[in-house]
Amino acid sequence: MDLATLEARLVELETRLAFQEQAIADLSDALAASRTEAARNAELLRQALQDLKQSRGDFFADPSSEPPPPHY
Structure with a gap:
């Protein structure tokens, strides 16, 4: 070879190396964004489940804590 x-x-x-380095950097950025979004979605789901439990608790309240009906 000359x-x-x-x-x-x-x-x-x-x-080729420069393109591969750029591709790795792009993938790293995409992975970081995906992890951030997953964490945000997990927090939203946790909050939604907490709100659901709270609303179910309010809907199915303990009958003994209810005041007596007006005809008593």
Whole structure:
């Protein structure tokens, strides 16, 4: 191989490496965003379940804590 061929191969490898590094950075950013969104969704789900439990507790209140009907 002559020097020009080696230099061309080196440039090609450097170019591929640069694209791979950019792809890895993009994937890393996407993974971080996905983890942030998953954490936010988990918190929203936790809050929704807590609200549901609260509303079910209010709906199915203990009858002994209710005041007597007006006709007593």
